[in-house]
Amino acid sequence: MNMSNIPDLKCGIISVSRDCFIISLSENRRQAIVSAYTKKYGDLYEVKKTVENEKDMLAAVKEAKDASCNALVVFLGNFGPETPETLIAREFDGPVMYVAAAEETGKNLINGRGDAYCGMLNCSYNLGLRHLKAFIPEYPVGTAEELADMIAEFQPVARTLLGLKDLKIITFGPRPQDFFACNAPIQPLYDLGVEIEENSELDLLVAYRAHENDPRIKDVVADMTAELGTDGGNPYPDLLPRMAQYELTLMDWMEEHKGARKYVAFANKCWPAFPTEFRFEPCYVNSRLVSRGIPVACEVDIYGALSEYIGLCVSQDAVTLLDINNSVPKDLFEANIKGTKDYTLQDTFMGFHCGNTPLCKLRKGGVKYQLIQNRLLENGNTPDITRGTLEGDIADGDITFFRLQSTSDGQLRAYIAEGEVLPAATNSFGGIGIFAIPQMGRFYRHVLIEKHFPHHGAVAFGHFGKTIFSVLKYLGVADVSFNQPKGMLYPSENPFA
Numbered sequence: 001m002n003m004s005n006i007p008d009l010k011c012g013i014i015s016v017s018r019d020c021f022i023i024s025l026s027e028n029r030r031q032a033i034v035s036a037y038t039k040k041y042g043d044l045y046e047v048k049k050t051v052e053n054e055k056d057m058l059a060a061v062k063e064a065k066d067a068s069c070n071a072l073v074v075f076l077g078n079f080g081p082e083t084p085e086t087l088i089a090r091e092f093d094g095p096v097m098y099v100a101a102a103e104e105t106g107k108n109l110i111n112g113r114g115d116a117y118c119g120m121l122n123c124s125y126n127l128g129l130r131h132l133k134a135f136i137p138e139y140p141v142g143t144a145e146e147l148a149d150m151i152a153e154f155q156p157v158a159r160t161l162l163g164l165k166d167l168k169i170i171t172f173g174p175r176p177q178d179f180f181a182c183n184a185p186i187q188p189l190y191d192l193g194v195e196i197e198e199n200s201e202l203d204l205l206v207a208y209r210a211h212e213n214d215p216r217i218k219d220v221v222a223d224m225t226a227e228l229g230t231d232g233g234n235p236y237p238d239l240l241p242r243m244a245q246y247e248l249t250l251m252d253w254m255e256e257h258k259g260a261r262k263y264v265a266f267a268n269k270c271w272p273a274f275p276t277e278f279r280f281e282p283c284y285v286n287s288r289l290v291s292r293g294i295p296v297a298c299e300v301d302i303y304g305a306l307s308e309y310i311g312l313c314v315s316q317d318a319v320t321l322l323d324i325n326n327s328v329p330k331d332l333f334e335a336n337i338k339g340t341k342d343y344t345l346q347d348t349f350m351g352f353h354c355g356n357t358p359l360c361k362l363r364k365g366g367v368k369y370q371l372i373q374n375r376l377l378e379n380g381n382t383p384d385i386t387r388g389t390l391e392g393d394i395a396d397g398d399i400t401f402f403r404l405q406s407t408s409d410g411q412l413r414a415y416i417a418e419g420e421v422l423p424a425a426t427n428s429f430g431g432i433g434i435f436a437i438p439q440m441g442r443f444y445r446h447v448l449i450e451k452h453f454p455h456h457g458a459v460a461f462g463h464f465g466k467t468i469f470s471v472l473k474y475l476g477v478a479d480v481s482f483n484q485p486k487g488m489l490y491p492s493e494n495p496f497a
Contacts, residue, residue: 005263005293006313007162009155012045012069014060015077016085018119019052025114026050026077029101032144033075033151041152045069057084061091069094071158073151074134076100076123078114086126089134095158095474097135098123099147117141135474153467160313160471167194167309168261170253173201173269175300184267184302188406192475194306195261201269205277208249220244224288227359233366239280239387246278247285254294265305267297270354271373281370281388283355283431291318291358298356298456303405307458310404314467315460318358320394320431322351323455324401324448328434336424337434346441350426350434351401351459355389357431361461365392371429394433396423400460401437402468404477405453413479414472415447418465443483446490451481 015030017023027050037044045067049060064072071094074085078101089096100116100123103109120140127134135157137150169189189196211217221240228234254264266289270282286296295308304321311319328337328348337348354372359365368391369383378386402416419437426432437443447453460468465482472480489495 003293003312003316006316007070007159007166007262009071009159009162010043010045010067010069011071011073011151011155011158012047012064012067013073013075013151014047014049014051014064014088015075016051016080017077018079018081021078021114022111023050023052025112026075026101029077029114029144030075033147036144037148037151040148044151051084051088052081054084054087057087058091061088064092070162071095071097071154073097073099073154075147076116076119078116079119080116080123082122082126085123086130086132089127089132090130095135095161097137097151097154097158098127098140099137099150100141102141102143102146104143133474133476135470156314156316156464156467157470157474160310161474163263163309163313164475165193166262167265168258168263169194169196169265169267169302169305170257171196171198171267171300171302172204173300176269176271179299184300185406185408185410186302187410188412189302189306191412195259196302197257201273204249204268207253208246208278211245211249211252214245214248216248217241217244220247227288228367233364236367236387239367242278242280243282243285243388246280246282247288250285250289250296263309265295265297265309267300267302267305269300270298272376275370275373275377275385275388279385281354281373281386283353283370283389284367285388286356287358287390290320290356291360295319295321296356297321298353301454301456303403304456304458307403310468310471311400311402311458311460311464314464314471315462317461318361319461320353320357320361320459321456322353322357322431322459324349324444324457325352325432325455326350332424332427337422341422341436343436343438344441347438348422348434348436349440349444350428350432351394351457352428352430352432355391355431357390357394359390361395362390362392362431363395365390365431368429389430391430393426394421394431396421397461398463399435400462400464400468401435401457402460402465403453403457404472407452411479412475412477413451413481414477415451415453415481416465416468417443417483418463437483439483439486442490442493446492447481447483450490450492451479
């Protein structure tokens with residue numbers, strides 16, 4: 001899977017040493033971390049300059065930059081010099097992690113004692129004095145092997161932060177009427193460092209028409225045909241040239257409009273005027289782009305696109321955006337779910353969108369038509385302009401449902417909930433799955449409803465809550481909710497209910 005729209009990460013490690021401690025203690029411990037990390041995870045660039053003072057700090061940062069590092073680990077091999085070590089985070093233009101060495105043996109606590117446990121406290125204090133952001137693990141003190149694991153957990157966090165720093169969200173069209181739940185104050189995007197370019201649907205239509213008879217269309221049609229296969233997934237081969245023309249339009253717009261940014265996400269209007277003017281539904285094309293790391297959020301959901309992009313960087317895999325859509329009927333639950341898993345009916349719901357979930361995340365999928373829009377625009381007759389959705393049940397497996405959202409007054413808040421897609425058939429239409437999240441009923445009421453979150457949620461395919469939480473806290477999102485376990489009351493929850 002080609003994910004060229006997310007950063008390639010090269011992480012380095014700098015060791016620091018307080019000048020009244022033995023410098024070799026920090027250097028030997030750094031070498032042990034690099035050795036442990038390389039054996040288990042791959043490359044970790046070892047900056048040879050150990051930092052004892054501010055000039056050392058400048059030299060070490062330069063060494064890391066010259067080696068093309070875009071993320072750094074600052075390692076307190078002993079107590080560490082408070083000012084130089086924290087200034088690394090200011091001078092280095094990228095995410096920085098701080099970790100500290102655990103003492104190695106009770107047999108060498110005189111010359112072999114580093115006191116990095118104490119040094120980490122002063123490091124944090126000095127980062128705060130300078131208002132510098134840094135990633136510090138839950139328990140940042142460890143052996144070489146333990147720190148190697150922590151550094152591995154830092155990699156997706158750093159990749160996501162780098163991606164957001166160079167992200168532009170491109171939109172087409174205002175949100176559809178009565179979909180104000182996806183309102184999007186854009187000031188918080190700038191606060192996060194994300195750029196935005198807002199366009200009209202007419203701009204997109206003009207660009208689409210300019211791609212008529214584009215000689216590349218036939219190659220894209222061939223690729224679509226191969227992807228959809230011969231097992232019923234391609235019932236409308238006559239539709240593919242229209243969708244290929246649209247895919248080329250978006251890809252060209254991305255390259256021509258990313259400007260100074262490296263990465264792009266889209267938030268595009270897809271109804272009600274879209275099928276009338278473009279003569280198809282854009283869902284299948286949207287699914288193809290996100291499978292390559294380019295989110296195309298439905299219904300001009302700007303924060304949905306932002307959330308999807310976070311999921312892409314974290315997971316390095318395709319994601320989707322779904323409506324938290326409908327309850328699971330009791331008879332379906334009792335026939336196909338009850339007893340197979342430790343869930344109640346209220347732990348389950350159906351996640352749905354017309355057809356933007358990539359084919360690789362469906363059990364079996366194919367191009368269909370949008371049933372609701374067909375009723376509206378074609379009076380329920382033989383579909384033409386409402387064709388183009390990608391339908392099928394979403395494949396079962398672990399998921400993380402999450403969203404970063406601005407409130408109407410410009411405050412960022414988020415939620416994260418881990419769960420799974422169940423193997424039970426939905427017996428419904430669209431790209432859809434039966435989701436189970438522990439204590440979903442309470443989470444639905446006291447987070448999603450109580451905190452005014454919209455109906456769209458991003459889905460990453462796997463359990464990534466720990467990483468996404470770390471990204472959000474690094475970004476300064478103060479309000480991050482999760483599905484609290486039974487017995488842990490939400491602030492708004494009635495304790496007598």
